[in-house]
Amino acid sequence: MSGSLPPLEGSNGNSRLEGSNGNSIELTDIRKSFDGTTRVLDGITASINDGAITTILGPSGTGKSVLLKHIVGLLEPDGGEVRVFGQDIWRISLAERYELRKRFGVLFQDGALFGSMDLYDNVAFPLRKHTDRSESEIREIVMNHMREVGLEAAIGKAPNEISGGMRKRAGLARALVMRPDVLLFDEPDSGLDPVRTKLLCELITQVHKEHGGTYIVITHDIASARTLSDYVGVLWQGKLVEYSEAQEAFDSEDPFVHQFLSGDAVGPLGMD
Numbered sequence: 001m002s003g004s005l006p007p008l009e010g011s012n013g014n015s016r017l018e019g020s021n022g023n024s025i026e027l028t029d030i031r032k033s034f035d036g037t038t039r040v041l042d043g044i045t046a047s048i049n050d051g052a053i054t055t056i057l058g059p060s061g062t063g064k065s066v067l068l069k070h071i072v073g074l075l076e077p078d079g080g081e082v083r084v085f086g087q088d089i090w091r092i093s094l095a096e097r098y099e100l101r102k103r104f105g106v107l108f109q110d111g112a113l114f115g116s117m118d119l120y121d122n123v124a125f126p127l128r129k130h131t132d133r134s135e136s137e138i139r140e141i142v143m144n145h146m147r148e149v150g151l152e153a154a155i156g157k158a159p160n161e162i163s164g165g166m167r168k169r170a171g172l173a174r175a176l177v178m179r180p181d182v183l184l185f186d187e188p189d190s191g192l193d194p195v196r197t198k199l200l201c202e203l204i205t206q207v208h209k210e211h212g213g214t215y216i217v218i219t220h221d222i223a224s225a226r227t228l229s230d231y232v233g234v235l236w237q238g239k240l241v242e243y244s245e246a247q248e249a250f251d252s253e254d255p256f257v258h259q260f261l262s263g264d265a266v267g268p269l270g271m272d
């Protein structure tokens, strides 16, 4: 299953509808192999709905992170087209691609913070590097987002002095300061206990409601997907075997999708 999905009623879509389907991220027949024989991505076509939270699920090693890297232009497909904000990102110059990337925020698993800086400087970093805002403007923006993610009291801490969940929240604040149109999350729930996972997912939902934007979340945690998703894509063996509104995906009768989304031991997915 692939293609363009209808917008959700009441979804807070932004106004930058520049793709051919009206969406900012359009993937057409993306193929990728690293060894020349195994296709990690084997013909992925999807139009990611603007203003919604789309979750990409799938078993370990199935290509979720590889897909995410294609969306942000860190990996070039062997075939197919990645259109972002109306442009084929591999038919534009490096400088143009760099400009496009500024409209993306990426939240890596551990927050990808600089160990040598405290949380305040980590979150201020992109504003200092990419804007000419004054230090007082930067302070206001940074503190607003630190408050939003519940880290106001921890601004002076180093990344190694705080918990994994706090590092993720600091990474979220750092991604938000640049007001990205698209925010990509690579397994935001990895390494968290179920309660912290639930709280982080609720925070992501809340932040999305507040700021809007298009969120793409990579995860293999079904509970996270249930909390977060407007839309769900399921990757398996290089294909997007499901791509639909969340409830439709969770109700799917496709044997693999059903097994994976219900966490069932019985079905086509085995140990290998």
Ligand SMILES: Nc1ncnc2c1ncn2[C@@H]1O[C@H](COP(=O)(O)OP(=O)(O)OP(=O)(O)O)[C@@H](O)[C@H]1O
Pocket: 034, 040, 058, 059, 060, 061, 062, 063, 064, 065, 066, 067, 220
């Ligand atoms: N740069 C690379 N060079 C070679 N192989 C790679 C590269 N990046 C990813 N792969 C391979 O592509 C496959 C998919 O990897 P990917 O990290 O996308 O999986 P995933 O679905 O995100 O897995 P997980 O849920 O365990 O994080 C794996 O077999 C991996 O070894």
